[in-house]
Amino acid sequence: xxxxxxxxxxxxxxxxxxxxxxxxxxxxxxxxxxxxxxxxxxxxxxxxxxxxxxxxxxxxxxxxxxxxxxxxxxxxxxxxxxxxxxxxxxxxxxxxxxxxxxxxxxxxxxxxxxxxxxxxxxxxxxxxxxxxxxxxxxxxxxxxxxxxxxxxxxxxxxxxxxxxxxxxxxxxxxxxxxxxxxxxxxxxxxxxxxxxxxxxxxxxxxxxxxxxxxxxxxxxxxxxxxxxxxxxxxxxxxxxxxxxxxxxxxxxxxxxxxxxxxxxxxxxxxxxxxxxxxxxxxxxxxxxxxxxxxxxxxxxxxxxxxxxxxxxxxxxxxxxxxxxxxxxxxxxxxxxxxxxxxxxxxxxxxxxxxxxxxxxxxxxxxxxxxxxxxxxxxxxxxxxxxxxxxxxxxxxxxxxxxxxxxxxxxxxxxxxxxxxxxxxxxxxxxxxxxxxxxxxxxxxxxxxxxxxxxxxxxxxxxxxxxxxxxxxxxxxxxxxxxxxxxxxxxxxxxxxxxxxxxxxxxxxxxxxxxxxxxxxxxxxxxxxxxxxxxxxxxxxxxxxxxxxxxxxxxxxxxxxxxxxxxxxxxxxxxxxxxxxxxxxxxxxxxxxxxxxxxxxxxxxxxxxxxxxxxxxxxxxxxxxxxxxxxxxxxxxxxxxxxxxxxxxxxxxxxxxxxxxxxxxxxxxxxxxxxxxxxxxxxxxxxxxxxxxxxxxxxxxxxxxxxxxxxxxxxxxxxxxxxxxxxxxx
Numbered sequence: 001x002x003x004x005x006x007x008x009x010x011x012x013x014x015x016x017x018x019x020x021x022x023x024x025x026x027x028x029x030x031x032x033x034x035x036x037x038x039x040x041x042x043x044x045x046x047x048x049x050x051x052x053x054x055x056x057x058x059x060x061x062x063x064x065x066x067x068x069x070x071x072x073x074x075x076x077x078x079x080x081x082x083x084x085x086x087x088x089x090x091x092x093x094x095x096x097x098x099x100x101x102x103x104x105x106x107x108x109x110x111x112x113x114x115x116x117x118x119x120x121x122x123x124x125x126x127x128x129x130x131x132x133x134x135x136x137x138x139x140x141x142x143x144x145x146x147x148x149x150x151x152x153x154x155x156x157x158x159x160x161x162x163x164x165x166x167x168x169x170x171x172x173x174x175x176x177x178x179x180x181x182x183x184x185x186x187x188x189x190x191x192x193x194x195x196x197x198x199x200x201x202x203x204x205x206x207x208x209x210x211x212x213x214x215x216x217x218x219x220x221x222x223x224x225x226x227x228x229x230x231x232x233x234x235x236x237x238x239x240x241x242x243x244x245x246x247x248x249x250x251x252x253x254x255x256x257x258x259x260x261x262x263x264x265x266x267x268x269x270x271x272x273x274x275x276x277x278x279x280x281x282x283x284x285x286x287x288x289x290x291x292x293x294x295x296x297x298x299x300x301x302x303x304x305x306x307x308x309x310x311x312x313x314x315x316x317x318x319x320x321x322x323x324x325x326x327x328x329x330x331x332x333x334x335x336x337x338x339x340x341x342x343x344x345x346x347x348x349x350x351x352x353x354x355x356x357x358x359x360x361x362x363x364x365x366x367x368x369x370x371x372x373x374x375x376x377x378x379x380x381x382x383x384x385x386x387x388x389x390x391x392x393x394x395x396x397x398x399x400x401x402x403x404x405x406x407x408x409x410x411x412x413x414x415x416x417x418x419x420x421x422x423x424x425x426x427x428x429x430x431x432x433x434x435x436x437x438x439x440x441x442x443x444x445x446x447x448x449x450x451x452x453x454x455x456x457x458x459x460x461x462x463x464x465x466x467x468x469x470x471x472x473x474x475x476x477x478x479x480x481x482x483x484x485x486x487x488x489x490x491x492x493x494x495x496x497x498x499x500x501x502x503x504x505x506x507x508x509x510x511x512x513x514x515x516x517x518x519x520x521x522x523x524x525x526x527x528x529x530x531x532x533x534x535x536x537x538x539x540x541x542x543x544x545x546x547x548x549x550x551x552x553x554x555x556x557x558x559x560x561x562x563x564x565x566x567x568x569x570x571x572x573x574x575x576x577x578x579x580x581x582x583x584x585x586x587x588x589x590x591x592x593x594x595x596x597x598x599x600x601x602x603x604x605x606x607x608x609x610x611x612x613x614x615x616x617x618x619x620x621x622x623x624x625x626x627x628x629x630x631x632x633x634x635x636x637x638x639x640x641x642x643x644x645x646x647x648x649x650x651x652x653x654x655x656x657x658x659x660x661x662x663x664x665x666x667x668x669x670x671x672x673x674x675x676x677x678x679x680x681x682x683x684x685x686x687x688x689x690x691x692x693x694x695x696x697x698x699x700x701x702x703x704x705x706x707x708x709x710x711x712x713x714x715x716x717x718x719x720x721x722x723x724x725x726x727x728x729x
Contacts, residue, residue: 005333006241007254007266010273012234013280016316018324019071026075027082028063034083038139039132040090045097052090059330062086068321069198070314073205080143081205087136088194091164094133096247108171115164119157121150144204151212156200162191169586170251179250179259181646183597184590186229186551189251193235195228202314208307214298218533219290220308222552226283227315229551231322233276237269238332260646261639274628275550280319281361282549287312290540297477361547364627366616372702373608373622376637379645382652383688386439387432390446394431398450405507406500407458416499419461424707427698430454436689437566437682448511449569455504456531456562462501463535464615468542476539480532487525489518512569520572527564534560538619547618547627554597557621563596570682577675582666587658594647594654595683599690601644605637606694614705648687655680 021027035041035057045051066082073081095108118126118137123145129135145153169188173180180188190196203209214220236243236253243249253275257268291312295305326332388394402408402425410418420428430453434446441449467476479501486494486506491513497503505528513521537556541548548556558564571583582588604611604621611617621643625636659680663673698704 004241006245007269009237009333010270012273012323013277014320014323015280015284016320018068018320019317020321021067021071021073021078023075023078024063024067027067027078028058028061030079031063031082031086032057034136035086035090038087038136040086040136043094043132047097051093051097057086060089061325061329062089064328065322065325068324069318070202070205071317071321073207077205077207080140081201083136084140084144084201087133087140088163088197090136091133105168105171105175108168112164112168116157116161119145119153119160121153121157148204149209149212151215152200152203152209155215156197159194159197159200163194163197170249173250174248177250179256181643181650182256182260183554183643183647184594184650185251185253185256187590187593189232189236189253190225190228192251193228193232195231196224198231198318199224199227199315202318203311206310206314208310208314210311211300211304211307214294214300214304214308217294217298218537219286219294222286222290223283223312223315225551225555226279226286227319229279230276230283230319233272233279234323234326235332237272237276238326240265240269241333242331260642271629278549278628279551282552283315285544285546289544293473293477360627361549362545364545364547364618364623366545366612366618367614368612370609370613370633373605373633373637375605376641378602378641378691379648380688380691382648382655383684383691385436385688385692386685388435388439388441388446390441390443391431391435393443394434394447394450395426395429397447398431398434398454399425401447401451401507402454402458405455405458405504407454407504414498414500414503416462416466416501419458419465424698424704425454427704428457429693429697430457432696433689433693436692437686439685448508451504452508452512452565452569455501455508456565458504459501460535460560462499463539464542467539473536473539473543476536480536483532484525484529487513487521487528489521489525491521516572524565524568524572527568530559530564531562534558534562541619545618547623550624550628553619553621553624554600557600557619558593558596561596561600563592563599566686567592567683570679570686577671578668578679579666579672582662582668582672582676585662587654587662591651591654591659591680591683594651595687598644598647598651599687601640601647602691602694605640606700608633608637609702610700610705651683 032041032054035052036054041050041052041054041057043051062085063082066078066085070078070081095111114127114130114134115137118129118134119141120126123142126138126141127134129138148156170192172178210220233253240252240254244252244255253272254265254268257263257271258265261268261271263271291308294300295308300308399422402420403422406414406417407420408418408422408425431446431450433453434449438446438449463476463479467473467479482495482498483502483505486497486502487509488494491510494506494509495502497506512524516524534556538560571578601621608620608622611620612623617623621640622633622636625631625639626633629636629639631639659676662668663676666672668676694700
């Protein structure tokens with residue numbers, strides 16, 4: 001380790017060559033003039049000096065950054081893109097000087113609230129700018145937005161607002177001296193770090209917009225998010241010395257790993273680099289295996305497919321160029337540049353790096369005999385358990401319903417029927433979970449909830465049994481499209497059900513939809529579809545015998561878990577009086593995600609033997625930690641339990657400190673405030689019910705796992721897959 005450098009930069013995975021736009025000098029000169037015209041140079045700082053002078057701007061060299069990250073765009077486009085980066089980095093330094101150092105939350109929010117006014121979607125005239133940030137944004141929007149579609153403007157506005165507004169999250173953590181947990185950090189860094197914003201500028205620079213019809217589909221979101229995470233994690237490695245040691249910031253992945261895992265700084269930096277590499281591999285896997293499937297499934301035209309290809313290439317160029325710039329900019333710790341640039345990097349060594357990381361994800365042997373997992377003590381303080389008095393009625397009626405749908409006995413006229421026996425279904429006891437989730441519900445509501453649990457679990461068991469064995473991804477996609485036809489918004493006619501999953505959904509959708517307004521059906525249908533897409537993701541992962549990337553795992557586990565569906569129902573009942581924008585706010589989404597992650601990880605520990613030994617699963621949080629940290633299953637389970645605890649503590653923190661602020665910010669009246677409070681209480685009951693269900697169900701007991709049974713494929717040992725739709729995959 002050299003001098004006062006906190007750690008040696010690791011050897012990075014650099015699969016793409018960095019190339020330099022020949023118009024770099026013009027971009028540098030243009031940036032100097034533009035920054036001066038906007039009032040950014042010699043702008044006064046709080047300490048009496050200036051935030052930037054021309055020498056400081058030249059040292060950062062944003063012209064070089066953009067020439068590396070956009071090597072093929074025209075001179076005019078490079079000038080404009082460079083101006084955008086001058087603006088965003090000046091914002092970062094200006095906000096730090098004006099509000100982060102002084103911990104001025106109120107002033108920072110007032111400053112940020114005006115920003116969207118200077119990005120009118122309809123290109124109308126913005127207000128009069130009052131500072132260099134507003135002046136620069138008004139100029140940039142006027143020069144950029146007219147040449148882009150409304151869909152692009154909307155996406156870019158969202159990413160810009162996230163980039164700026166979530167600075168308040170950083171400011172709040174600094175004010176309370178709080179370091180985020182790893183899951184929270186990755187999610188929030190993606191927003192506040194600005195790389196999704198950079199991805200939007202890639203569309204402009206390459207002259208190819210992502211087609212609106214698929215811009216929000218999983219493969220395109222993964223390209224954007226993996227790009228973003230890799231950019232941010234790389235930046236965290238280079239900026240640790242400046243941000244953490246010099247500026248006192250605590251939003252840095254290396255610091256997060258130090259605090260959460262107790263690693264020293266070097267080991268934490270190496271782990272961050274491992275995650276960075278994994279995200280780049282996820283980008284490649286998605287581009288090569290998921291984008292072609294999306295194109296075929298959605299019948300994308302050749303020009304639309306070309307636009308996505310140019311976009312993906314633009315993101316690759318940005319990764320390569322961004323790394324090259326970090327090695328040269330005075331803004332960062334890069335005195336190890338000669339070693340890193342001269343070491344075993346780049347195309348010549350890609351095969352060696354791939355053999356150590358990419359292939360590692362595909363070589364874990366399934367069906368390992370692991371024996372029972374010792375369950376740790378789970379942190380459950382914020383989650384009180386209450387049970388509905390209608391439990392016995394829900395048990396009886398929902399099990400009868402499962403039999404009528406074909407879940408409990410093979411039927412030659414209903415392919416895929418009879419994956420469970422009546423005895424197994426009774427032991428699974430999904431009604432117990434429903435009785436805890438909705439302790440104040442009517443008998444009909446508790447029973448309907450239990451029936452949704454039966455259906456979600458059966459569907460999740462059905463997919464690996466029917467599609468997983470033969471790697472039937474195409475057939476699984478076709479099944480998803482069929483299931484969507486059983487959820488008409490107008491509650492109109494549906495096809496004739498061909499299997500128990502279709503039959504159950506047809507019945508549940510009609511009965512549930514009758515109690516919802518059209519907007520509620522739209523929301524609920526989208527939530528069910530999210531779960532279906534999660535099932536497809538699992539089939540795809542199993543087809544590759546692939547241990548998921550850690551970040552992709554957490555995010556897709558939520559989808560296959562059915563959390564969106566469960567929470568949509570809660571929002572549409574107890575939360576009817578709460579404005580939609582409150583549910584869409586960061587505190588509420590983080591509140592939801594924290595408890596969903598808690599329950600997903602709870603299930604991963606509880607179901608470990610069932611999934612690993614009896615089902616050959618690789619999609620399990622304990623397995624992911626085993627593989628990525630290289631630790632035993634016991635140590636992996638401890639880390640997973642620590643993650644659970646940190647997410648539960650985050651739930652408590654948000655409920656106690658941010659939800660009251662949300663009430664004040666949105667000026668919620670009595671009914672709306674009561675609705676939001678009731679929703680928070682529902683989330684507490686939801687977790688308590690799932691905790692209790694895991695302790696009581698027979699689904700994970702070894703004697704149940706070893707029970708022989710006939711599921712229509714011959715006699716096998718153990719149950720068909722996993723657990724209830726919101727507890728489950």
